Amino acid sequence: xxxxxxxxxxxxxxxxxxxxxxxxxxxxxxxxxxxxxxxxxxxxxxxxxxxxxxxxxxxxxxxxxxxxxxxxxxxxxxxxxxxxxxxxxxxxxxxxxxxxxxxxxxxxxxxxxxxxxxxxxxxxxxxxxxxxxxxxxxxxxxxxxxxxxxxxxxxxxxxxxxxxxxxxxxxxxxxxxxxxxxxxxxxxxx
Numbered sequence: 001x002x003x004x005x006x007x008x009x010x011x012x013x014x015x016x017x018x019x020x021x022x023x024x025x026x027x028x029x030x031x032x033x034x035x036x037x038x039x040x041x042x043x044x045x046x047x048x049x050x051x052x053x054x055x056x057x058x059x060x061x062x063x064x065x066x067x068x069x070x071x072x073x074x075x076x077x078x079x080x081x082x083x084x085x086x087x088x089x090x091x092x093x094x095x096x097x098x099x100x101x102x103x104x105x106x107x108x109x110x111x112x113x114x115x116x117x118x119x120x121x122x123x124x125x126x127x128x129x130x131x132x133x134x135x136x137x138x139x140x141x142x143x144x145x146x147x148x149x150x151x152x153x154x155x156x157x158x159x160x161x162x163x164x165x166x167x168x169x170x171x172x173x174x175x176x177x178x179x180x181x182x183x184x185x186x187x188x189x190x
Contacts (some may be wrong), residue, residue: 042088043071048096050075050082051105051125060102060123068098 050061058075061082065073069090075082084095093108100109103119105127116124 043085044088044092045072045083045085046092047081047083048092048107049080050099051080051111051127052077052123053125054122056120057104057123061099061104064099064102064104065095068095070095 052058052061052075054077058077061075062073065082065084070084070086072085073082082099084092086092086095096106096108099106100111101115103111103115103123105111105116105125116127
C-alpha cells in the first residue's frame with residue numbers, strides 16, 4: 001500500500017470522527033447553556049430595611065447576610081435598605097434572623113438585647129424609631145383573639161405554625177394580643 005491509498009482510506013474515517021466530536025461538543029455546550037439559564041432563574045433578589053448607623057454596621061450586616069446564604073448583599077447607609085440575592089432554597093427569614101442575631105433589627109426580627117448592647121457605641125441606633133416587629137409569619141394582621149390566630153393561613157403558608165394550638169404554644173401571635181392588652185390598659189389609665 002502506498003501512502004496515497006492509506007490517506008484515501010483514512011479520509012472518510014477521520015471525517016466521521018471529526019463530525020462525531022463536533023456533535024458531542026455542541027451537545028455539551030447546549031447542556032451547559034441550559035444549566036446556566038436554569039440556575040439563574042432560581043436566584044431571588046429582595047430589599048428590606050435593616051437598622052444601623054455606620055460603615056462598621058454595613059460590613060457586619062452584609063457579612064451576616066452572606067453567612068446566612070445570600071450570594072450578594074449591599075446595605076445602603078443612607079436609606080438603611082439591604083439588597084440581597086439568594087438561592088430559592090434559602091428562606092429570606094433565615095437571612096433576616098442572622099442579621100438580627102448580629103445586633104441589627106430587621107422587619108421580621110428584633111435583635112436580641114445582648115446582641116444590640118454588644119455593638120460599638122457608634123453602631124447603636126435609636127431602637128424607639130424601629131417599627132414594631134412583625135409576627136413569626138411576617139403578617140401584620142396575625143394576632144391572637146379569643147385563643148385563636150386571626151391569620152392562620154399566613155402562619156401555615158410561612159410554615160411557622162400548624163394550627164391554633166401551635167400558634168399559642170409558640171407564642172408568636174400572643175405577643176400581639178399582649179401588646180393590644182397593654183395598649184388598651186395604658187389608654188384606660190390615661
